[in-house]
Amino acid sequence: NAGVTQTPKFQVLKTGQSMTLQCAQDMNHEYMSWYRQDPGMGLRLIHYSVGAGITDQGEVPNGYNVSRSTTEDFPLRLLSAAPSQTSVYFCASSYDPTVTGELFFGEGSRLTVL
């Protein structure tokens, strides 16, 4: 039972480089999202998707791109990395679109931008 799988777990980038954080879930969840967690803070929503082919912006979308070509995968792209994007990134999914729906989180990806 894999749940939500994120890769890589750790990454160091130089300013201006691009990269993709991968997220895959095997629970057939329609709803997927990306959050970032800065030191000492709670999580903030970057982008989310309510199903294949549908994405939208969250609270802090600038500098990030997403796509959802399949139900299982929801990659997060950093277009031109900046030191302000140093953070821990969490992918999450949910099967229940109502207020009761629990989010299932991946283990996180720690990104450092030099």
Add this chain to the structure above:
Amino acid sequence: AQKITQTQPGMFVQEKEAVTLDCTYDTSDPSYGLFWYKQPSSGEMIFLIYQGSYDQQNATEGRYSLNFQKARKSANLVISASQLGDSAMYFCAMREVAGANAGNMLTFGGGTRLMVKP
């Protein structure tokens, strides 16, 4: 205005004692859900407990209970009989109807770091 406020950045509790972690929220939505997550030093987010705005009774899950005071917009987490393994960051989060319709948007508080003393 912040939607979720956790006023205790850090707390100590003696092993085997109970502890209450505070959470207040702000919403005009009549339908919402409140969640508590635990984040140990290893970094993963672990779901603990859920309370719906229309639930009449306070939620309980093992040693965790949620003290839900709707009029005060308060959803405090109570951990009974603290264990060393309870040392972690704890986050309160809320999902509103609008947020749910927009996907699985949860709004998180800033967290409380709980440290259990032996």
